[in-house]
Each structure stands twice: as C-alpha cells, then as structure tokens.
Amino acid sequence: MIVxxxxxxxWFGDEPARTYALRDVSFxxxxxEMLYIVGPSGxxxxxxxxxxxxxxxxxxxxxxxxxxxIWTLDSDALADFRxxxxxxxxxxxxxxxxxxxxxxxxxxxxxxxxxxxDSLQKARTVLGxxxxxxxxxxxxxxxxxxxxxxxxxxxxxxxxxDLLILDEPTASLDGDTGxxxxxxxxxxxxxxxxxxIVVTHDERIxxxxxxxxxMEDGRVTDHTGxx
Amino acid sequence: MNGRLRLALKLLLSDRGKFATLVxxxxxxxxxxxxxxxxxxxxxxxxAANIINVGAKMWVMDPDVQTPQNAIPMPDYVLDAVRxxxxxxxxxxxxxxxxxxxxxxxxxxAATVVGLDDxxxxxxxxxxxxKIVDIYRNDGFIVVDDGNYAKLDSPKIGTTFExxxxxxxxxxxxxxxxxxxxxxxxxxxxYTRATQDLPSTRYLTSFILVQPKSDGDVGPIEGAVKxxxxxxxxxxxxxxxxxxxxxxxxxxxxxILIMTLISFIVGLSIAGETxxxxxLDNLERFxxxxxxxxxxGELVQMIFFQSLVVGFLGFGLGVLxxxxxxxxxxxxxxxxxxxxxxxNLLLALGMVLVISVFSAYLGIRKVIRIDPFSVFRG
Numbered sequence: 023m024i025v026x027x028x029x030x031x032x033w034f035g036d037e038p039a040r041t042y043a044l045r046d047v048s049f050x051x052x053x054x055e056m057l058y059i060v061g062p063s064g065x066x067x068x069x070x071x072x073x074x075x076x077x078x079x080x081x082x083x084x085x086x087x088x089x090x091x092i093w094t095l096d097s098d099a100l101a102d103f104r105x106x107x108x109x110x111x112x113x114x115x116x117x118x119x120x121x122x123x124x125x126x127x128x129x130x131x132x133x134x135x136x137x138x139x140d141s142l143q144k145a146r147t148v149l150g151x152x153x154x155x156x157x158x159x160x161x162x163x164x165x166x167x168x169x170x171x172x173x174x175x176x177x178x179x180x181x182x183x184d185l186l187i188l189d190e191p192t193a194s195l196d197g198d199t200g201x202x203x204x205x206x207x208x209x210x211x212x213x214x215x216x217x218x219i220v221v222t223h224d225e226r227i228x229x230x231x232x233x234x235x236x237m238e239d240g241r242v243t244d245h246t247g248x249x
Numbered sequence: 250m251n252g253r254l255r256l257a258l259k260l261l262l263s264d265r266g267k268f269a270t271l272v273x274x275x276x277x278x279x280x281x282x283x284x285x286x287x288x289x290x291x292x293x294x295x296x297a298a299n300i301i302n303v304g305a306k307m308w309v310m311d312p313d314v315q316t317p318q319n320a321i322p323m324p325d326y327v328l329d330a331v332r333x334x335x336x337x338x339x340x341x342x343x344x345x346x347x348x349x350x351x352x353x354x355x356x357x358x359a360a361t362v363v364g365l366d367d368x369x370x371x372x373x374x375x376x377x378x379x380k381i382v383d384i385y386r387n388d389g390f391i392v393v394d395d396g397n398y399a400k401l402d403s404p405k406i407g408t409t410f411e412x413x414x415x416x417x418x419x420x421x422x423x424x425x426x427x428x429x430x431x432x433x434x435x436x437x438x439x440y441t442r443a444t445q446d447l448p449s450t451r452y453l454t455s456f457i458l459v460q461p462k463s464d465g466d467v468g469p470i471e472g473a474v475k476x477x478x479x480x481x482x483x484x485x486x487x488x489x490x491x492x493x494x495x496x497x498x499x500x501x502x503x504x505i506l507i508m509t510l511i512s513f514i515v516g517l518s519i520a521g522e523t524x525x526x527x528x529l530d531n532l533e534r535f536x537x538x539x540x541x542x543x544x545x546g547e548l549v550q551m552i553f554f555q556s557l558v559v560g561f562l563g564f565g566l567g568v569l570x571x572x573x574x575x576x577x578x579x580x581x582x583x584x585x586x587x588x589x590x591x592x593n594l595l596l597a598l599g600m601v602l603v604i605s606v607f608s609a610y611l612g613i614r615k616v617i618r619i620d621p622f623s624v625f626r627g
Contacts (some may be wrong), residue, residue, distance in 0.1 A: 037618050077540055078622045105542025112624055116537035120263030121256075132252040133543050139250065 024184055024217045025074060030083030031242075032069055043069040044080065045240045046143055053184075054214040056207070056230060059221045060238035067221045068189065071238070074109050074219065076100045088184055103132055110177030111170050113190040114168050117162040123173050124149060124158040128229040130181040145180055151210060152176045162169040172206075186211065186218040197226055204230040252544075257551035261558060262530060266528045271520055272561040272566065275604060278516020279567020279597050282509050286593035287575055289405040289505040291586035293495055295430035297488045299345060299363070302425040303372035305458035307431075307470065308487050310342070312480040313591035315494035317487070318431070320345050327479060327579030331457050334473040336466030341366035343456040344443040347433065347578055351411040352402050360401065361435045362412070364443025371458055374437060379406050384439060389420040389518040396584025412436070428584045497627045513600045520563075521608045524556055528612030530618035541619035548616050560605030564598060 029230050030042040043066045052059045074085055074093045086094050092103055102108075111129075112172030117126045128147035132138065149158055152172040154165075163172055171191065178186055188207070190243035203229045204220075212218050220231070228234060236244035262268055294405035299317035302309070309331055311321035331340045344364030344473060350356055365384075366371055373381065383389050391410075392404055404410070404419045411417065417436075429435060438446075446454045459481065461467050467483060474481035480488060528535070535548055547582075571589070578585040 072622050075540075098546075099542045101539075101542050103542075104540065108542075110540060111538075112537065116533060116624060118260065118534055121259060124260070125256075129256070129538070130541055132256050133538070133541060133547070138252045138255055225605065 023050050024053050024088055026084075026086040027074060028069075028084045028086075030070070030073055030080045030085060031032075032066075032073060032078065032080045042240050044073065047083070047237075047240070047242050049235050049242060049245065050191055050219075051217045051219060053217055054212065054220045055232040056212050056220065058228065058231040058234040059237060059241075060223055060228070060234055062223060063249050065237040066240040067223075067237055069240075071187055071189055071207045071219065071221050075110065076103050081108075095208065105130065106181070107183055109181065109183040109186045109187055111171070111186070111188040113193050115162075116176075117170060117173040118174060119161060119163050121161070123154065123160045123162055123165070126162055126173060127176045127180050129177060134181060145176070148176045148180045149173075151179070152188045152206075166199075167195050168203060171195060171199075174223045175203075175211065177208065184216055186216060188218065188220045188222075189197070190222055190224075191220060192222065192227055200227055201226060201230075253547055257263050257554050258498065259557060260534070260551075261527075261555040264530065265525060265532070267499045267523055269522045271378060271527070271608075272563050274523060275516050275560055275563025275601060276566040276570065278512050278519070278569045278604070279601060281512030281515070282597045282600060283571035283589065283593060284304040284574065285505050285512060286596055287589050289502070290590050291588040292430060293492050294427055294503065294588055295500045295584075296495055297491045298425070298427040298429045299486055300487050300491065303343065303363075303458065304342075304372060305372060305460070306460060307455035307467065307481055307483055309459055309474055309479055309481045310455075312478075314480070314499070315388035316491045317345060317456070318492050321480065322450050322452035322519060324452045325454060325455045326334035327477060328454055330477050331459060331474060331481075331525055334470055336462050336470050338460045338462045338562045339369075339371075340457050340459045341369055341371040341438055343372060343458050344447075344453065345455040346411045346443065346447050346449065348436075349446045349507050350401060350417075350434075350436075351414075351519070353408070353410065353619055354402055356402075358400050359433055360412070360600055361429060361433045361442050362447055363429075363435065363437045364440040367460075369441045370439075370614060374423035374425045376421045379389050379419075381421065384419035384437070386418065386420055387442070388416045388418045388536070389438065389442075390417045391421040391423050391437040392419050393425050393428075393437070394422050395425060395435070397432055397499030398583065398593050400432075401434045413446055413448065417446075430586060431596040432584060442491070445615050454486050455555045460506065511595075513604070516563075516600070517604050517607060520556075520559070520604045524559070524608035525611040525615070527555075528552065528615055532615060533624070535616045536619045536621050536624045539619060545617055552612045552616060553600045553606075556605040556612070559608075560601045564601045567597070567601075568594065 026087050028048050030044050030047045033042045036042055073080045090105055105222050125141055125146045127148055128141035131141035146158055149155055152175055154172055162173055205234055208230045234246040314321055328342050346362050348362050350360045351357055358415055384391055406419055408419045461470055471481045575587045
C-alpha cells in the first residue's frame, strides 16, 4: 500500500459559518493502481487531492504515504516530500510559458539541485517517453492542448516519483484526446512501483481506472472496482 | 551557476518588456544620482582648488574664513607670531585676491591672483613653460593653463597685459591639479607685487602657510594660534571646512540632496512597481513551484537574485552612461565641475541595493503568502 487515508476531515472558516469540505474520508491506494476520485463539483475531490499531496493540512485524520505520516512533517519536510515522492499534473498544466518544453520538464530536477545540463538531458529522455522528442526546444504555448498535457505528465514523472497525481486531466481536452492521454498514462506511466490518483468528473475516461472512489458532500459514498 | 538561480534568471530575462522597464528605471535613477552627486563632488573639489594646488600642510586664517576664496586679511604681526610658535618649521604669507586684466585685444577679464612668498615661492605651481626665476621680474606673472586659460586669450611667454593699470608679462605657464570653481583664470606672482598691484585693505596677508616640524606639532600649533585669536587647520581640515560651507551654508548641498533623493524615489517607484508586477504576473508559476516542492526560502532566494541582477545591471549601465556624459562634458568644457569618486559610486550602489531589496521585499511578501492549494483550483 502506498497511500493510506484515515478519517480525514477538513473544514474552512469558523463556526457558525464553517464549511466541511471533507468528513471522515478513508481509503487506500496500492502500488500499480490507478485510482479515480470522482464526484460532482464541490464534492471535495480537489481538497482531498491537496491533503494527500501534502499541500493542504487536514483538521483531523491522517495521511500515510510510503509509510510516512505526512502531516507530522514540518513545512520544509513537506516540501521535500512533494519534491521527492509526488508528481503533479495540474488541471491548467502550469507550464512556464517562457521556458522551452525541455526546460519545463527539468524543473523538478532543478529544484532537487540536479546539475542544469544533467536535468535537461534527463528531461529529453523523458520527453521521448511521452513522444514529443521533436518539440523539446519549443515554448509550450506552441503545442496543442494534448501535447501540453503530455509535457505536464513528463514533468511529473521526470523525478521518478512513487505517487502521481492528476487533477482533472481531461478538463481542457476534447473527448478523444482525453481518452488517448489516459490510455497512454495507464500503459506507459503506471507500473508496479508507482500509484496514480486521478481526480475527474469525466465519465468517458472511467474505463482506465483500476478503482473508483465516489465522493459527495465531502464524504466517500462508494468504492467501485473497475479492472 | 546554481540551477534554481539559473531558472530565476531565465524567468526574469524571458519577460523582456518588464526586464527592460526594470533595467531602464534603475539605470535612469543611477544616472541621475551619479550626475547629481558627481556635480556636487566636482564643485566641492574645484572650490578647494587653492588648498589642494598650494599644498601647504597647515593654514592659518581668520576664524570667520570658511573657504579659500573668501579670505579676511590678517595684520603682518600674525605671521611673526606664528613663526615664533614652537613646532613651526617655517611659515609663509599667501595673498589670494582678484584683479581686472586688460588684454591686448582691448577686452577685460577678471582673474584670481595668488601672491607667493617672495623668498621661497612656497605653494608655487608646476611650470610647463618658462623659468621660475623670471617671476622676480618687476612685472612677471605665471598663468595657469587650465579650463579658463583661453579667457586670457591663451597668452604665451612674453605676452603683455595690464592688471589694475599695472603692466604685466607672462613669464611662465603652469599646470595645477584642479582648476578653480568660478571660471576665473589664475595668475601667480610674488606676494610683494600682488599686494602692490591689487587694491587691498589695511591688512594684506590672506593666509599663512605653515609647515610643522612633525605631525605631533599640529595640535600645539593649532592651540597656540587659537590663543592669538586666529584659526590654524590642516589642509584636510580646511578642505572639510570648505565642504561643510558648500553643503550646509549654501543652497547647493540641499538642492543636490533633494535632486538625489528624487532620483532615488523615481528609481524606487519604477523598479518597485515593475518588479511587483513581474512577481504578480508570475505568481501562478511561483505557486506551481511551491506545490511541486520548492521551499519558501528557495523562492525568496530566487526573487532576491532576480532583483539584484536587475539592480547591478542598472547600476552598471547608469554609471557607464553618467561617466560618458561627464567625459563628454569635460571634453567640451575643460573646467566642467563633475567628478566621479568612490564615495558617489558607493552612495549610488547603496541606493541601488535599497531599491533592489525593497523591490524584492514587495514580491517576496506576495510569494510567501501564496497558497499552493490555489494551483489546484485552476
């Protein structure tokens, strides 16, 4: 098991205007698994993703990743945890428009103090994995949405994290491209030493999930095994 | 270079519009600050020209004298009294005044006249033409070849003129290290001739130049002269006294200070606002870096680096631009009173550092507060 979420509760604001985003959420994720967290807008999916990835501190409960209770760590250790253990693919990609594709991919390595040239070399290798070798020196805005998504995925895996987090990966893509991306992730990125958590409400890509956690009003309402 | 700093540099350089605005803003600010302070230091230096050019170790004067241009003549007995002070190796009189020179072309030109002690010529300038002994001719004058030399119609050895209706002849041409402030040509002659040819008050000695036997004698000489009712200062103290006069008793220092502050505020405003806008534009990216795993301290380091790069670049360009303008000014106007010293370089550098740190602080406040959770909100 790579992720173990136990009774996580998160609220925003003070009484009496307190809003509960998560209530007693518990589930786990195994290595080699592609877990989907699905639900309508406002169900707490993104909040849960932030809590699991060490960005948003829960008010109660624990999150154990790779055997570490991450919310017992201080802020610098949490930053190190995110840098070394987690790869992020943000909904809006958040690529640096004025860096080249390969430089964008190298960012996590640069933050890990890997030498600049070594980082770019490794980034070029990973760019090959996502099939964009010929776009290495372009700025990301010259790429299509699907290609930008692949660059974001390459950036997320370049430091070889155990846990990959994809936030609404198809939100900015058309149906076909979205499906192709998820098929690619499942066949090329997922392996037995890695787990992937995908937050989505796009039913068209459910077929690629290993398991689906349904959420509503901050609660887990159902677990569905897909295959 | 550290990879994170290189990343910071790339982010900075890639936003060309803001980068250019930042550099131009700081360059302009440094240019103005350098120009203002260089003019100030130049004026101060030129105003102290007589002190520097004469080169005496100590000067005795009336206590109300603030600058070498405004001497209050002292009676002759003061010279004898100073010579009798223990610790004084020798003491010579110096006359500083002005006369009206009637040139051969019929025009008139005011000139500063320095009268040197007849016996020793102590404080004489370096001759580049002529023989020093010719100053003892009964009409001999040495002219200084500085920025104001041409105002006397660029005289040669043997050129005659009239000064206060007395005949004068150029017997030597000299160079001094610093030209005077007020745009007047300078003539050197003997003390006797200067006091004879130029109208004067009852007392004649403008200054007494003193050579102490040793550095340890300076204090006792100052004390002894004070008991006489006069003031003895070292050349450095006289330069400082002159500086203070121009800084605090004329509008010059205040005006230059105000202009320098305005230049600083202009630079601070342009750089501060532009850098803040740069950080705001990149806030999402800084948030993404934070989410990926950059620590707060690392982001602070990156922002400081960016602001310092802009600051140093602007400083370099500003110094280059002001140096070029001052060099051009000196080329066109030989007596142009502006000088770049290490003090005004340090002052401008200090102000640029304040601008850089302030600009970085504005950005850092924003970046430190950014919640990486916002990156997930899209």
